[in-house]
Amino acid sequence: xxxxxLKAEPLEPRNPSKVNRYAWAPDILxxxxxxxxxxxxxxxxxxxxDIRKSIIFFNRGAEAAFGYSADEVRAKPLKLLxxxxxxxxxxxxxxxxxxxxxxAGAALERCELMGRRKDGSEFxxxxxxxxxxxxxxxxxxxxxxxxxxxxxxxxxxxxxLREKEVLLDEVxxxxxxxxxxxxxxxxxxxxxxxxSATRVKFDESRYRIQAxxxxxxxxxxxxxxxxxxxxxxxxxxxxxxxxxxGAIGRIRTRLRLDPLSCHRDxxxxxxxxVNEVLSNALKYAFPGGKDGEVQxxxxxxxxxxxxxxxxxxxxxxxxxxxxxxxxxxxxxxxxTLARQIEGAMQVNSANGTAFSIVFRDGLRGGIR
Amino acid sequence: VRSEGRPADRILIVEDERITAADxxxxxxxxxxxxxxxxxxxxxxxxxxxxNPPDLVLMDIRGCCGNALTCRWFI
Numbered sequence: 337x338x339x340x341x342l343k344a345e346p347l348e349p350r351n352p353s354k355v356n357r358y359a360w361a362p363d364i365l366x367x368x369x370x371x372x373x374x375x376x377x378x379x380x381x382x383x384x385x386d387i388r389k390s391i392i393f394f395n396r397g398a399e400a401a402f403g404y405s406a407d408e409v410r411a412k413p414l415k416l417l418x419x420x421x422x423x424x425x426x427x428x429x430x431x432x433x434x435x436x437x438x439x440a441g442a443a444l445e446r447c448e449l450m451g452r453r454k455d456g457s458e459f460x461x462x463x464x465x466x467x468x469x470x471x472x473x474x475x476x477x478x479x480x481x482x483x484x485x486x487x488x489x490x491x492x493x494x495x496x497l498r499e500k501e502v503l504l505d506e507v508x509x510x511x512x513x514x515x516x517x518x519x520x521x522x523x524x525x526x527x528x529x530x531x532s533a534t535r536v537k538f539d540e541s542r543y544r545i546q547a548x549x550x551x552x553x554x555x556x557x558x559x560x561x562x563x564x565x566x567x568x569x570x571x572x573x574x575x576x577x578x579x580x581x582g583a584i585g586r587i588r589t590r591l592r593l594d595p596l597s598c599h600r601d602x603x604x605x606x607x608x609x610v611n612e613v614l615s616n617a618l619k620y621a622f623p624g625g626k627d628g629e630v631q632x633x634x635x636x637x638x639x640x641x642x643x644x645x646x647x648x649x650x651x652x653x654x655x656x657x658x659x660x661x662x663x664x665x666x667x668x669x670x671x672t673l674a675r676q677i678e679g680a681m682q683v684n685s686a687n688g689t690a691f692s693i694v695f696r697d698g699l700r701g702g703i704r
Numbered sequence: 705v706r707s708e709g710r711p712a713d714r715i716l717i718v719e720d721e722r723i724t725a726a727d728x729x730x731x732x733x734x735x736x737x738x739x740x741x742x743x744x745x746x747x748x749x750x751x752x753x754x755x756n757p758p759d760l761v762l763m764d765i766r767g768c769c770g771n772a773l774t775c776r777w778f779i
Binding site for chain 2: 513516517519520521523524527
């Protein structure tokens with residue numbers, strides 16, 4: 337049975353000059369002392385050194401971690417156990433620790449460095465260092481944990497996270513492509529329809545799906561998985577709609593967009609609202625091929641709120657049309673989606689039409 | 705819409721989603737263009753462009769071939 341406490345030999349009489357003394361160990365580290373036995377059996381490596389950094393206590397955990405027996409390292413320098421000796425320890429901190437007047441052993445330093453085993457192999461170790469005074473003698477104690485498995489687990493977690501991000505990226509790409517295929521299917525179907533009213537319905541459905549596809553296109557390109565550059569989204573959406581309704585050159589677009597981000601769960605319904613309101617304006621606000629202007633404004637408001645304005649200078653909503661009760665699909669969608677994002681909506685039809693909605697950006701734990 | 709009496713511009717479509725390609729082809733034809741071919745891979749697109757040079761190639765940068773930018777240099 338190894339004797340892990342390293343009672344000094346030769347143990348010189350207490351010498352206040354502390355010269356020539358090595359491997360002195362206080363009685364409390366004697367194996368017959370129950371405290372020493374508790375330390376001995378602890379699973380973590382526990383090492384004590386005297387003021388000259390010579391090893392005076394080396395428990396079973398330390399034996400397991402380093403491959404040395406307690407006898408082998410008795411009175412040996414501590415630097416034997418670490419890559420680069422004691423250089424890895426922050427010398428300033430050690431000096432501070434040694435100089436501290438805290439006698440209760442509370443003065444503590446923590447560090448991580450590479451332990452070196454008897455066979456030369458190395459392992460990452462987390463170390464807590466404290467100073468204890470025994471009858472005027474200074475003892476430094478090291479509690480040391482082999483964190484190889486932590487490092488391994490961390491690496492595996494990191495790899496799993498990377499894989500998840502790649503997969504999610506692929507999902508966004510697939511969703512975007514699938515939405516594009518749905519759009520194309522509706523396009524192919526629409527072209528075979530002779531009745532123009534029915535055909536228009538197909539086109540409207542197509543634009544709604546394209547509004548969703550544009551969002552996934554941005555997610556596909558963006559490093560963030562949840563946050564959408566909302567100004568970019570609005571810009572692409574408006575350009576797409578003006579093009580789709582053949583309004584380039586006839587309808588001017590005025591965009592005033594604060595750079596801001598939204599959670600995708602807010603951005604999607606919002607994009608669909610823009611799609612409905614703007615489609616409505618492009619279809620009905622400027623009859624007979626009249627010129628005009630549509631305006632979209634995006635303003636950052638305090639406390640994560642966003643103000644979105646979609647306006648046109650056209651003929652306004654038809655007389656008697658109440659946006660809050662109108663049964664048309666477009667306005668029904670606008671009402672439903674506004675409720676979904678808990679948006680406060682106002683419509684002003686005094687001079688053209690202006691839809692204004694205030695909602696939370698959904699970041700920082702807002703609505704989902 | 706193309707002006708009459710002038711040969712239509714010829715467009716080569718490179719798209720691996722066949723449905724998307726078919727839709728795109730009809731849209732372009734409606735607009736008066738001629739679609740010279742619909743190809744689903746970058747490599748075949750290079751061969752097709754050499755054999756039958758189009759005026760324009762429509763190709764997704766992040767498409768199936770993964771090397772659309774390289775193809776662009778070849779075509």
